[in-house]
Amino acid sequence: MIDIESGQLVPRAGAVLRAVERYGDTFTGELPQSVVESNSKVHETLDGLFADLTTTRARLDRAAASEGLAVVAAGTAPLARLGSVPTADDDPRYARMTGDYRRLADEQLICGVHVHADVPDRDTAVRAMCVVAPWLPVLLALSASSPYWLGADTGYASWRTMVWQRWPTAGPPACFADAEEYDRVVGELVGSGVISDPGMIYYDVRPSAHLPTLELRVCDACPRVETVVLIAALYRALVADARARLAAGEPACDGNHAWLRAATWRAARSGLEGDLVDPVTRRPTPASAVVRGMLRRLRPVLEAHGDWAAVRSLAEEALARGSAAERLRAAAAREDLFAGVDQLLADTRGRSRPAARQPRPAAKARTTRRDGRAAAGAR
Structure with a gap:
């Protein structure tokens, strides 16, 4: 949730959630009060997923606008301040996490995209987890959208990943023979007192705790819906290929x-x-070559799903455009970081960002952006 005038991350998720209550559990809260979780329906076609995500984002954007806010789908908000976003105080689980993890919870100002792929049973999910895991860094690279942290360029394409991996169970999963072994390890971790429940298994991929799916968790939230659809298609194909x-x-x-x-x-x-590190050779290889190598590996599965043409086109477009992180940096370099926020907002809305306009005086009683434009008139 971004304040439309200052471009800053703000703890206003509760107000937006109240505005979208009529949509049921499509929208829910998260640990930081600056994040709204948006949930799609289950889809078999990429067109269906694209339409769902586009509609959902438009609804959320309208609700946010009614509160003087805007929605950014990105791994981090470029402009944020530590201490300005409290954690959720109305959920006992989140309250316990805040007390247990202190600074980690306070700095959880990040946002990801998760994808669930159907599996027939938990044994299959656990065994497939090891097969798909080597390819997940490629999906992370495609999603990277978080180069800025607290207003500064980190030098990383996904700083969200670096923040996220501080949690005790985050990162690549180990290998397990079957669901029984996996559940035993999870039980031991809960029993250790380091985590409080199985939902705190934050592996990059994991069997869902409440759905018959294998869940991808490694990616940044993506400004462009097209990127989400590409990642979902590739991940579904990875799971099907693993099976x-x-x-x-x-x-x-x-x-x-x-x-x-x-x-x-x-x-x-x-x-x-x-x-990137090529999953086959484990040697440094240009990202474009690794992405195209993954496409070749998955082509039979993608063709079986009828996704090959769309995925190949989306992947080539992603390589040509560059990551969201790089586009954000380019916008900030051309103008300033507020322009980068505008870029993210436009991409999240599915629109082209307007060309830069000449500075003009800010309206009375409005916060003036650093570049001299009235923020309310900048979009």
């Missing part, structure tokens, strides 16, 4: 995930603008 390989008797994984944490760091650092 097929397991059914054919292929080994799930070599059990060595030390390189995978490094690959995740590399994706967070570089996004699409540098090298």
